[in-house]
Every structure is written in C-alpha cells, then in structure tokens.
Amino acid sequence: MPDHHRPPATVRDHTLRLLRELGLTTVFANPGSTEVPFLVDLPDDIDFVLGLHEGSVVGMATGWALARERPALVQLHTTAGLGNAVGALATARVNRAPLVVLVGQQDRRHLAHEPFLAGHLEGLAGDYPVAVHQPVRAQDVPGAVARAHHEAVQGRGPVLVVVCMDDWARPMDPDQPRAAPARVARPLHVAPDDAAATEIAAFLDGARSPALVVGAGADSAPAWRALTDLAERLRAPVFQESFGARAGFPQDHPLFAGHLPAERSRLRAALRGHDAVLVVGAPALRQYIYADGPLVDPGTRLAMVGDDDGEAHRGAADLAVIAPVAAFTAAVAALVDDRTNAPAPTRSGPAAGPDREVPAPPAEGEPLRPAHVLAALAARVGPDTAVVEETPSSRPRLHRLLPARAPLGFLSAAMGGLGFALPAATGLRMAAPTRPVVAVVGDGSALYQVQALWSAARYRVGVLFVVLSNGRYAVMDRLAEHGGGKAPWPDFPEVSLAALARGLGCPAVEVATHTELCRALDEATAGLAERETPLLLDVTVAPDPDFAP
Known part of the structure; x- marks a missing residue:
C-alpha cells in the first residue's frame, strides 16, 4: 500500500538515486550559497571532497576521473566558481577527462530580475565544455544529469548542468518518462x-x-x-x-x-x-x-x-x-530466435496500420477533398516515386494513401518549419534526375518558399508540384478549434499559386473538379521519370472533416 503521509520524492531525491546508479558518489566542490540546498544533510554514502579553490576542485576531479577511467562529479558555485574553474576545465577537456559538473544558479522564482549571485552561465566556460545544459523545469534536472554523464563519456570531457537552487526541493512526477537512457x-x-x-x-x-x-x-x-x-x-x-x-x-x-x-x-x-x-x-x-x-x-x-x-x-x-x-x-x-511460424500480430488501436481504402469520388456538387487528390495521385505513381510532403492538415491521409515503398520514398521537414518541400523536391530531383519526384504541398506552406519554382523552371527540373489549395492555414484553424478558441487570422482565398507559379516561369494548371484532376494527373504522371520541366497543379480542395492533430 502506498504511504500517503510520506512527502513526494523531490528532484534532489531522484538525482541522488541517479548518482548512485551512475557511480557518481564522490563530489568534489568548493561550495557557495547556491549549492547549500543540495549539500545540506548529504547522505552518508555520498563522499564530499573539499577544495579551497575551484581550480583545485576540478584538478582533483580530473585526476580521479583519469585514474578510475569513468566520470567524476564536480559542484561549482555560480558565476564566481565557474569563472575560477575555466582554466582547469580547459585542461580537463584536453586531457580527455570525463566530468559531470553541477553549477549552482540563483532561485528560479526571481531569476528574471537577475538577483544577487545570478549568473549568465551558458557561455562563461567558452567551448571547453562538451555540452552545457540549463534544464527548463526543475523536474528536468535528473534527466540532464544522466545525459551529462553519457555525453562526458562520449565526448571525453566536462559537461555542465546548471541547477537553480530551489530546484532541488521541487517534487518529481512519478509518471514522468525517463529523460535519458539508463x-x-x-x-x-x-x-x-x-x-x-x-x-x-x-x-x-x-x-x-x-x-x-x-x-x-x-x-x-x-x-x-x-x-x-x-x-x-x-x-x-x-x-x-x-x-x-x-x-x-x-x-x-x-x-x-x-x-x-x-x-x-x-x-x-x-x-x-x-x-x-x-x-x-x-x-x-x-x-x-x-x-x-x-x-x-x-x-x-x-x-x-x-x-x-x-x-x-x-x-x-x-x-x-x-x-x-x-x-x-x-x-x-x-x-534472435526465429518466430516465423508464429501467428501474425494482431493490429488494433490508433496506429493499426495503413488504411488503403480508396475514397469514392465526390458526388456532383461536392467539393474535392485532400483524400480524393491523394488517392488519385497514389493510383498513378510508381513504387520508386519520392514524395516530398508539406501539407500539415493532410499528412495523416497522405501516410495512409501514399505509403513509402522504397528508401527516400517519403521526405518531410524534420523540424516542422514551413518552406521545405518546394526547394527540397527541386534539389532531390537535381541529384536524382531519373527518379520520379512529387511534392504534395498545402497552399499556405507553398508560400514560404514559392521562389523555388523559378529555380525548378530555370534549371529544367521535372518535379510535379501538387498544391492542395484551401485558401487558409487549415492546420492552424483546426488546432484553434480543438483548443476551443477563435482564430484571429483571416483566410486568403484570393491567393493563386497557379498565378504565382506562372509569374516565376513554372507551368501551372488549375484544377477544381475530380474530372479535371484525373485528366491533369494522367498527363503529368505519364513519363514522370523523364520529365524535363516542372509542373504545378493548383488543386482547389475543402479541408478534410476528420483532421486530428
């Protein structure tokens, strides 16, 4: 039975447990006030070694780490302590001594006002640390320490973790995922x-x-x-x-x-x-x-x-x-043991595998939706086609209807920022001139790097650009709706990607119906691998009704 009277485990409790797991049970330090919350009532199994100057502290830890061939633990006092230790940290880096260095910082609750002893610590030691971590939340401190241990081993040098003095007493969420591998x-x-x-x-x-x-x-x-x-x-x-x-x-x-x-x-x-x-x-x-x-x-x-x-x-x-x-x-x-004779796994739940069901064409008078466009495209491109995606509100549909069937069959922006697909598809086709390349892009996304169409046209790069034009930032609208609020931004239905493409020298076709879509795709995908000029299809669509962020 859980003890409901026991106070919740703190950041300090979790960090001490982690230090034991990592073998960091000797701490070399010259303490100051920002380190007191961690050091007071230090458990008996954590050895404290005092140095009378930070250079001595880091020097002792360097010799210890080199002799033990594993990281040593150092604690330094905010700006003054870290500043005094920089020369020794530089020596530790060149000596390839792995060090985990905890650097104290003022109380997080008034850090914005730069109280007495607050420090600008991230760049103070220059390039000598392998890495510097400043946890965004108190609860991120144990994960940052674990990460510092791994990085100190990998980089063979000191890694700094800046810890606000009030962080140590903060409670930890018992369900918080591990922030670094064990x-x-x-x-x-x-x-x-x-x-x-x-x-x-x-x-x-x-x-x-x-x-x-x-x-x-x-x-x-x-x-x-x-x-x-x-x-x-x-x-x-x-x-x-x-x-x-x-x-x-x-x-x-x-x-x-x-x-x-x-x-x-x-x-x-x-x-x-x-x-x-x-x-x-x-x-x-x-x-x-x-x-x-x-x-x-x-x-x-x-x-x-x-x-x-x-x-x-x-x-x-x-x-x-x-x-x-x-x-x-x-x-x-x-x-691994061979289980090829075992039953196939049962798939269920929110990631239960690709849904290959092709949506029926829209009825008379109904608008085209992204699923109609993607299904029509999927029926006409080969397994070696490279699909470059930048259509946030339609991405789940694209994954289900246009699965990647060859390496580099799918490419998207890893960071999520817009403006990737048009230039990336152009460069990909330049590098692989015999590979079919299709960019599927929302009109809002396309506007961030529409200039790339000029380069595609100028250098005769045969990419098919399929723009899903709904005259809005559909993903942002849906996120606002899911948040229960009203979006302040307007739609932009007057923007024409076809007109912009033609103005940049790239051929373009406007598509409004399913018949026009099929005709345009039939013409554009025939001989796509041999195509020598780009083409933009500006397809008017209504947002998918079942989008989920």
Whole structure:
C-alpha cells in the first residue's frame, strides 16, 4: 500500500538515486550559497571532497576521473566558481577527462530580475565544455544529469548542468518518462557476437510480444533489408515514429503497423500489449502535443539503436546503443530466435496500420477533398516515386494513401518549419534526375518558399508540384478549434499559386473538379521519370472533416 503521509520524492531525491546508479558518489566542490540546498544533510554514502579553490576542485576531479577511467562529479558555485574553474576545465577537456559538473544558479522564482549571485552561465566556460545544459523545469534536472554523464563519456570531457537552487526541493512526477537512457552502449565494431547486439537480441527474445519502431535514421536500402529480416524473424509489428521526416521501413509490408500518434495517451494505446519495444533510427519517443502520464504502459520496456549521439542521450530507454543502424540491426537479426511460424500480430488501436481504402469520388456538387487528390495521385505513381510532403492538415491521409515503398520514398521537414518541400523536391530531383519526384504541398506552406519554382523552371527540373489549395492555414484553424478558441487570422482565398507559379516561369494548371484532376494527373504522371520541366497543379480542395492533430 502506498504511504500517503510520506512527502513526494523531490528532484534532489531522484538525482541522488541517479548518482548512485551512475557511480557518481564522490563530489568534489568548493561550495557557495547556491549549492547549500543540495549539500545540506548529504547522505552518508555520498563522499564530499573539499577544495579551497575551484581550480583545485576540478584538478582533483580530473585526476580521479583519469585514474578510475569513468566520470567524476564536480559542484561549482555560480558565476564566481565557474569563472575560477575555466582554466582547469580547459585542461580537463584536453586531457580527455570525463566530468559531470553541477553549477549552482540563483532561485528560479526571481531569476528574471537577475538577483544577487545570478549568473549568465551558458557561455562563461567558452567551448571547453562538451555540452552545457540549463534544464527548463526543475523536474528536468535528473534527466540532464544522466545525459551529462553519457555525453562526458562520449565526448571525453566536462559537461555542465546548471541547477537553480530551489530546484532541488521541487517534487518529481512519478509518471514522468525517463529523460535519458539508463545505459548507453557504443560497440566499436559491429559483429554478430558483439555484446550489445547479443543484449538487444536477448531483450527481444525475452519478450512475449515484441514490437519495432523505426524512423528517419533507418531510411536506407541496407537498413530496410535488415529491419525487414528482423521483423519477419520476430513476427513483430513495425511502427513508424510520429512526425518522422523519412520512412524507416517499407510501408506496404504486411508487418507495417502504421504511424505512431503524436500524443501520449494515444501512444500508450498504440503500443499497449507489447512488453519490449526496440526503437531503431528514431527518438524514443518524440511527441508533439503534451499530455501527462508515461509514454508507455507499465511493463513495457524500451531500447533504442541509432547513430545520433544526441538522440540516444535523450531517449527514454533502458538501453541505448550508438552504432551504425543497418549493420547493427543485421547483427541482431542474425541472433534472435526465429518466430516465423508464429501467428501474425494482431493490429488494433490508433496506429493499426495503413488504411488503403480508396475514397469514392465526390458526388456532383461536392467539393474535392485532400483524400480524393491523394488517392488519385497514389493510383498513378510508381513504387520508386519520392514524395516530398508539406501539407500539415493532410499528412495523416497522405501516410495512409501514399505509403513509402522504397528508401527516400517519403521526405518531410524534420523540424516542422514551413518552406521545405518546394526547394527540397527541386534539389532531390537535381541529384536524382531519373527518379520520379512529387511534392504534395498545402497552399499556405507553398508560400514560404514559392521562389523555388523559378529555380525548378530555370534549371529544367521535372518535379510535379501538387498544391492542395484551401485558401487558409487549415492546420492552424483546426488546432484553434480543438483548443476551443477563435482564430484571429483571416483566410486568403484570393491567393493563386497557379498565378504565382506562372509569374516565376513554372507551368501551372488549375484544377477544381475530380474530372479535371484525373485528366491533369494522367498527363503529368505519364513519363514522370523523364520529365524535363516542372509542373504545378493548383488543386482547389475543402479541408478534410476528420483532421486530428
């Protein structure tokens, strides 16, 4: 039974527990007032070593770390302490000594007024730290410390974590997802007998119902082959990360289970029943709309594999492996037990796989909707077509109706900022002049880099640009509606992408009906791989009625 009279665990409690797990139980310090809340009543199993100057503090920690061949823990006092330690931190970096350095900061509650002893700390040590973290919330401190430990090992140098003095007493949310992996493995050479590959294989073999999550970091032909082999041997469903900029698995494969939702409760529902989830080439697990609660249900364990250090260091996983994705996944696939005779996984929930049902053409007098356009396009393009997407309100429909069937078959902006698709599609076709390239873009998105059409026309780049024109920022309108508010921005139905394209030298066709759409697509997609001039289809659509952010 839970003890309802016990005060909730604090940021300090969680950080002390983490320091024990990481072996950081000796702290080298010359304390000041901003460090007192952490140091007072320090548990007996945490050893305190005093230095009479910060240079001595960091120097002792440097020698300790080099002798132990693992990170040492340092605590410094805001501006004065960090400033005094910079020379020693520079030495630690060049000596390749991994240090986790906690730097005190004034109370967060009046930091905006720059109280006495507040410091501008981020750039004070120059380029000598491997990284500097200033947690946005008090509850992010333990995750920042864990990340600093991984980065200090990887970067072989000091990593700073700036902690406001009042953060230590703040309560922790017990359901908050892990902000950094419990362990990070970095195999120097990927081989079938690699210890990390063996551990990941055991992680999957020990699961009753394993699942895979793939992302942009797995978008290559070797990675697709390795992941297909692994999924088929495990008989495991494969989910695409939410808001992935590229596809990490063939989305027409029977084991493809769809795109993960970008909201926490729906994410839990999608992965429910899977006791081991391996994330490959993707964050674990990035979301969009904030919601309380854990990322996955209790009993679901997460591991991740990727070649991006930063992505691994902030992953909510029990184990993160930093390794070449294709080679490491192939090694794991060779080690796992063969379950190919097991029943196929049952797919259900919000990411239950691609819906290939083609919508019926609109009835007489009904408007075209994005689904009609995407279905008509899907019926006319080949599996090697590269689809560059920038239509936020229609993206879920595009995923279902235009699955990526070859590496680089889907491309989108990883950061979510608009203005990507028109120039990116142009550059992609320049680099791959025999590959069919289609950009599917909202009219609002197209306006951010409409100038790219001039370059496509000038350099005879045969991209088909399909613009879904609804004369508004449809995704913003829907987000405002979901928030229960009224949007202050107006529509812009007078904007004509066809007119803008022609003014920039790019041929354009205006489309308003399903008949016109089919005719235009028939003409535009015939010989798309050989096309030498761009074409923009300005298709008037009404927003999809069932959009969900």
